[in-house]
Amino acid sequence: MMEDYEKLASDLLEWIRRTIPWLENRTQEKTVKDLQAKQEDFRDYRTVHKPPKVQEKCQLEISFNTLQTKLRLNNRPAFMPSEGRMVSDINLAWLSLEGAEKGYEEWILSEIRRLERLEHLAEKFHQKAAIHESWTDGMITL
Numbered sequence: 001m002m003e004d005y006e007k008l009a010s011d012l013l014e015w016i017r018r019t020i021p022w023l024e025n026r027t028q029e030k031t032v033k034d035l036q037a038k039q040e041d042f043r044d045y046r047t048v049h050k051p052p053k054v055q056e057k058c059q060l061e062i063s064f065n066t067l068q069t070k071l072r073l074n075n076r077p078a079f080m081p082s083e084g085r086m087v088s089d090i091n092l093a094w095l096s097l098e099g100a101e102k103g104y105e106e107w108i109l110s111e112i113r114r115l116e117r118l119e120h121l122a123e124k125f126h127q128k129a130a131i132h133e134s135w136t137d138g139m140i141t142l
Contacts, residue, residue: 001067006081008056008060011056013085013090015053020097023101023103032115032119035112036112042105042108046101060087061087064081064087
């Protein structure tokens with residue numbers, strides 16, 4: 001059970017360490033469609049990739065508590081996971097992950113709004129330019 005706990009904790013921490021940089025990547029996109037694709041990837045992460053990890057985290061806590069109870073009932077010393085693999089360490093890493101998620105989601109939404117506003121301004125400019133071009137064409141023929 002100790003080995004299972006250590007492996008599960010290592011795997012979960014590794015997944016968190018790989019995921020946070022992806023969530024902190026703020027590469028600017030040029031179009032709303034590109035950002036919407038990023039938003040869709042984020043939704044996919046939240047609905048497909050994260051739920052099994054939430055279950056793993058719960059299973060990790062259950063395993064730890066079960067292990068501690070069995071050891072206590074058999075008058076054995078408490079289990080101390082290796083450095084950085086305590087339940088509290090996992091919870092701290094998880095909080096960092098959730099903070100990165102929140103920041104990423106806020107960034108995507110603000111970037112989409114910014115690009116939509118820019119596209120609207122560009123469209124307005126093109127409409128005004130078309131009006132001025134037709135006016136100048138009319139003045140030339142006149």
